[in-house]
Amino acid sequence: MNRGRTISFSLPPFAGWVKRIILACAGIFLLQLILGRLVPDLGQYIIPYFGLVPSLVMIRGFVWQIVTYAFLHGSFGHVFFNMLTLWFIGARLEQDWGSRRFIECYTFCVVGAALVMIAIAYTGFLGARPGIPTVGASGGIYGLLMAFGILYADQELFMFPLPFMIKAKYLVGIWIFIAIVATFDPAQGGVASFAHLGGLLFGFLFVKFLPSRGLSYAASERYFGIRNSYYRWKRKRAGKKFEVYMRDHDRKVTFDEHGNYVPPDGNDKTNGGSKSGWVN
Numbered sequence: 001m002n003r004g005r006t007i008s009f010s011l012p013p014f015a016g017w018v019k020r021i022i023l024a025c026a027g028i029f030l031l032q033l034i035l036g037r038l039v040p041d042l043g044q045y046i047i048p049y050f051g052l053v054p055s056l057v058m059i060r061g062f063v064w065q066i067v068t069y070a071f072l073h074g075s076f077g078h079v080f081f082n083m084l085t086l087w088f089i090g091a092r093l094e095q096d097w098g099s100r101r102f103i104e105c106y107t108f109c110v111v112g113a114a115l116v117m118i119a120i121a122y123t124g125f126l127g128a129r130p131g132i133p134t135v136g137a138s139g140g141i142y143g144l145l146m147a148f149g150i151l152y153a154d155q156e157l158f159m160f161p162l163p164f165m166i167k168a169k170y171l172v173g174i175w176i177f178i179a180i181v182a183t184f185d186p187a188q189g190g191v192a193s194f195a196h197l198g199g200l201l202f203g204f205l206f207v208k209f210l211p212s213r214g215l216s217y218a219a220s221e222r223y224f225g226i227r228n229s230y231y232r233w234k235r236k237r238a239g240k241k242f243e244v245y246m247r248d249h250d251r252k253v254t255f256d257e258h259g260n261y262v263p264p265d266g267n268d269k270t271n272g273g274s275k276s277g278w279v280n
Contacts, residue, residue, distance in 0.1 A: 012091035017103045022083045028071045029079045054121035055130035066114035072135035082137045089144050106140045109202045113139020116198025139195040143203030150207045235259035
């Protein structure tokens with residue numbers, strides 16, 4: 001991973017998952033506008049069905065909303081600044097991480113921010129209610145900001161056209177401060193800004209606690225571990241049943257704690273010198 005002294009955010013690469021997400025969000029926002037003008041009866045259902053509405057997720061099972069809400073935006077300024085930040089921050093992370101780990105982090109933070117919003121909605125904190133929809137990619141983007149601030153903490157960023165440089169950790173600290181202020185100020189977004197805080201939390205968890213090879217690797221390792229444990233349990237059970245069967249026929253066989261067959265003479269090690277005839 002290249003972590004030089006200075007990063008310039010003038011014109012980052014526009015490729016990979018960053019490009020796909022930006023084009024998808026821009027295209028969907030355009031569709032929102034067109035349907036809202038030309039087919040208002042249809043357009044009015046977009047946010048209730050694809051935005052994040054905690055009551056619909058919990059009561060009616062609209063689980064797709066914990067992902068689809070991140071593709072919807074409420075205004076041109078909303079989608080523009082979200083996608084601009086995603087471009088500047090995400091392009092650098094995708095370059096260094098690779099596409100798979102980048103999209104895993106982004107999706108993890110989007111879903112994590114949605115779960116935080118659902119939890120807050122049912123507490124009633126600051127007037128939060130389960131029926132209020134949330135839209136926007138900010139949860140995922142704030143998660144990427146947190147990851148960026150941790151990985152490149154002491155790197156200096158040149159933010160064109162600003163005439164000065166700032167360390168990544170201080171830039172992320174400013175964004176965290178803004179998110180906290182916005183959460184407690186209704187004029188700045190209010191309760192919806194809990195998605196920003198949720199994204200920051202899950203971005204921190206992703207970098208600090210998830211395997212460096214990514215979620216898919218961890219899931220596959222977990223799957224094969226469970227599968228192998230199941231097969232070992234089946235083998236042990238089969239060995240015990242076989243012991244009972246042979247005992248009923250006046251013969252004795254022995255299996256070890258792993259379900260491997262133990263020959264009658266421990267010194268007679270066939271099978272290439274192995275302790276038992278069955279090995280895993």
